[in-house]
Amino acid sequence: MSVGLLIIFTAIVVGDYLYIDGGEISHMEDGTMPNRTNPSHAISHTLSIPLGVSWDNQTVDFNKIPKPSSVPILNNQAAWRDxxxxxxYIRGGVTPYHAQPLPSDMWKFTTDGSGGGFWAKEKRVSSVALSRNIRTTHGAWT
Incomplete structure (x- = not known):
């Protein structure tokens, strides 16, 4: 049996942590998806990894920050530091399982300086301005 793995996410460094957000994990066994209705698993939390300490694949200690149900789970969203x-901030992206796209809102993850933090919808952006923009995905961003 051969197994392939695909992980889709966004990563960004803020302070002394690498934050990993979004996406889904999918896999194939012998070239086919084991479950055709939901061939992947959505990731409903944000991860962080400390950059100020040494670690390797065996010793890395991930911080796992749950996402409230109001925060969208997205793949291929753009991210940039405040x-x-x-x-x-994140904006754009697609939903797992080809679900109905969500409103094109902007979200902010506020860090706590210890690898944690919280999500909230960004209120400083005009919803009228965002509604005129098309949701983007798979684009280049810096």
Whole structure:
């Protein structure tokens, strides 16, 4: 039996942590999806890894930050750091399982300085301005 694995996510460094958000994990066994109705598993949390300590694949200690149900689970969203250094924003992306796209809102993850934090919808952006934009995915961003 051969097994293939695909992981889709977004990663960004804020402070002394690498934050990994979004996506889904899917796999194939002998070239076919084991479950055709939901061939992947959505990831409903944000991970962080400390960058100020040494680790390897065997010793890495992930912080697991649950996402409230109001925060969308997305693949291939754009992410950028808040200029204040307090967190990062995400926008765009696609939903797992080809689900109905969500409103094109912008979300912010505010870090706590210890590898944790919380998600909230960004309210400083005009919803009228966002509604005029098409949801993007798989695009280049810096």
């Amino acid at each position: 200029p204040s250094g307090s967190g990062f």
